[in-house]
Amino acid sequence: RKEVEQDPGPFNVPEGATVAFNCTYSNSASQSFFWYRQDCRKEPKLLMSVYSSGNEDGRFTAQLNRASQYISLLIRDSKLSDSATYLCVVAQVGGNTPLVFGKGTRLSVIA
Amino acid sequence: NAGVTQTPKFQVLKTGQSMTLQCAQDMNHNSMYWYRQDPGMGLRLIYYSASEGTTDKGEVPNGYNVSRLNKREFSLRLESAAPSQTSVYFCASSEVLQGAFLWNTIYFGEGSWLTVV
Numbered sequence: 001r002k003e004v005e006q007d008p009g010p011f012n013v014p015e016g017a018t019v020a021f022n023c024t025y026s027n028s029a030s031q032s033f034f035w036y037r038q039d040c041r042k043e044p045k046l047l048m049s050v051y052s053s054g055n056e057d058g059r060f061t062a063q064l065n066r067a068s069q070y071i072s073l074l075i076r077d078s079k080l081s082d083s084a085t086y087l088c089v090v091a092q093v094g095g096n097t098p099l100v101f102g103k104g105t106r107l108s109v110i111a
Numbered sequence: 112n113a114g115v116t117q118t119p120k121f122q123v124l125k126t127g128q129s130m131t132l133q134c135a136q137d138m139n140h141n142s143m144y145w146y147r148q149d150p151g152m153g154l155r156l157i158y159y160s161a162s163e164g165t166t167d168k169g170e171v172p173n174g175y176n177v178s179r180l181n182k183r184e185f186s187l188r189l190e191s192a193a194p195s196q197t198s199v200y201f202c203a204s205s206e207v208l209q210g211a212f213l214w215n216t217i218y219f220g221e222g223s224w225l226t227v228v
Contacts, residue, residue, distance in 0.1 A: 034216075041222075042221070042222075043201055043219035043220060043221050043222055044154070044201075044219050045219070046216045046217075049216075087153075087154070089217075099205075099217060101146075101153055101154040102153065103151070103152070103153030104153060
């Protein structure tokens, strides 16, 4: 099993739709979780951290399920500008261990 | 507010040539990283430097060397470029809160597009 797995997509959704992505991780010692967004030919940028209690930022909601070892990202009221690749990122205890990136899920929001 | 700056942005090399990718960050971060990104492969760690004076191999270190010149700068060198090293290279940096088991945001440079012919 790979360390961090994501459905590559693409997810093609109409404007205004709600879409959800899941990401599974294999290391139960993982402590920190993030969602990054990467636009075509650009660098990845932090979208949001994922906290144990779940967190929301506007139209975006992130959840963590430690028992099943997955994190999720929910996007409500999708906008054309949400079209991008979403990367799941997992870090392990200890701090010096590098972050592990998923390969990303591609989202296309269609007018 | 520059963040992470890497140069060059584009480079074409002939097989066997050498080159160095430069990276500098102005956020006073301890940790710096070099990743490569290839279609369908995602981001793969080449080398990282947890703190000034230390470097460690990542997932795909073969064919590369690194130097952590000081706290700000972390360079990646290709000694003898091969077509398999054609890729987009990203430098990144982060601050790590030891003891709190919490990673802060990792910031990326804009990328360097390298083609080896």
